[in-house]
Amino acid sequence: xxxxxxxxxxxxxxxxxxxxxxxxxxxxxxxxxxxxxxxxxxxxxxxxxxxxxxxxxxxxxxxxxxxxxxxxxxxxxxxxxxxxxxxxxxxxxxxxxxxxxxxxxxxxxxxxxxxxxxxxxxxxxxxxxxxxxxxxxxxxxxxxxxxxxxxxxxxxxxxxxxxxxxxxxxxxxxxxxxxxxxxxxxxxxxxxxxxxxxxxxxxxxxxxxxxxxxxxxxxxxxxxxxxxxxxxxxxxxxxxxxxxxxxxxxxxxxxxxxxxxxxxxxxxxxxxxxxxxxxxxxxxxxxxxxxxxxxxxxxxxxxxxxxxxx
Numbered sequence: 001x002x003x004x005x006x007x008x009x010x011x012x013x014x015x016x017x018x019x020x021x022x023x024x025x026x027x028x029x030x031x032x033x034x035x036x037x038x039x040x041x042x043x044x045x046x047x048x049x050x051x052x053x054x055x056x057x058x059x060x061x062x063x064x065x066x067x068x069x070x071x072x073x074x075x076x077x078x079x080x081x082x083x084x085x086x087x088x089x090x091x092x093x094x095x096x097x098x099x100x101x102x103x104x105x106x107x108x109x110x111x112x113x114x115x116x117x118x119x120x121x122x123x124x125x126x127x128x129x130x131x132x133x134x135x136x137x138x139x140x141x142x143x144x145x146x147x148x149x150x151x152x153x154x155x156x157x158x159x160x161x162x163x164x165x166x167x168x169x170x171x172x173x174x175x176x177x178x179x180x181x182x183x184x185x186x187x188x189x190x191x192x193x194x195x196x197x198x199x200x201x202x203x204x205x206x207x208x209x210x211x212x213x214x215x216x217x218x219x220x221x222x223x224x225x226x227x228x229x230x231x232x233x234x235x236x237x238x239x240x241x242x243x244x245x246x247x248x249x250x251x252x253x254x255x256x257x258x259x260x261x262x263x264x265x266x267x268x269x270x271x272x273x274x275x276x277x278x279x280x281x282x283x284x285x286x287x288x289x290x291x292x293x294x295x296x297x298x299x300x301x302x303x304x305x306x307x308x309x310x
Contacts, residue, residue, distance in 0.1 A: 028177050029106075029175060032175075033086070033172045034171050035169070074130050075131055092250075092254070096210055098206070105174065108258075135164060139158050222251075252277065
């Protein structure tokens with residue numbers, strides 16, 4: 001038996017042991033998010049050369065980058081929103097899949113993902129419209145107010161409002177997760193079987209990687225809150241914010257929607273943490289020593305149960 005065949009057998013055996021007769025392709029999708037924007041920055045070659053010359057440095061050792069609009073709140077709002085879309089929505093509701101940026105989206109998470117992303121796409125273009133409407137005024141201010149760019153101002157570096165709009169875009173695409181039976185090419189039977197086995201092996205590895213990301217995110221949220229709760233009634237209270245509690249609560253939902261393999265460990269942790277965090281508030285944890293220590297104990301028990309840390 002080859003290693004690929006053994007991997008397939010191990011995958012099948014483990015799936016059957018967990019009652020996983022349904023292909024993962026029926027439980028998850030692939031999703032790709034594409035966002036483009038105008039940075040509003042430009043390398044100033046002349047200023048860069050002058051800095052290198054003054055400091056006796058080699059050419060291109062130092063680089064001077066200028067913000068063409070100085071501090072532009074409307075453009076900054078777009079960049080802030082992009083970060084929120086990627087980090088707090090797209091990455092939160094999906095799991096890593098390939099190096100190209102494509103991520104795994106479970107069917108359980110898809111409705112929430114689409115509803116959230118559609119609203120954010122609308123918000124993104126509203127922000128773009130606000131910025132474009134004030135763009136010409138910002139350019140004039142950059143030229144008139146020496147405090148912004150001074151002698152670094154170069155009118156040729158500013159695109160027209162019409163061409164600038166085309167630099168902003170956002171879209172996402174949800175595609176089916178290929179099944180091992182999707183090899184329909186006209187090739188020899190043994191080659192088709194080999195390709196199918198390789199696909200199963202790759203899928204198995206990528207699922208492990210995706211779930212490993214969930215375990216890592218859970219570990220970070222649990223360990224952060226546990227560390228913040230680690231003080232006695234006569235010790236100096238540690239500072240922790242509401243976000244530390246919310247991060248753990250949020251991960252409970254993530255465990256539910258990202259459990260693409262119906263992993264009993266993930267299911268049990270989700271149930272244990274649901275009970276542990278029921279009714280928990282930052283104020284109660286700060287004021288009730290018994291509640292704080294009991295909550296920490298439950299969090300530490302969950303940390304020890306994480307498969308990736310065994």
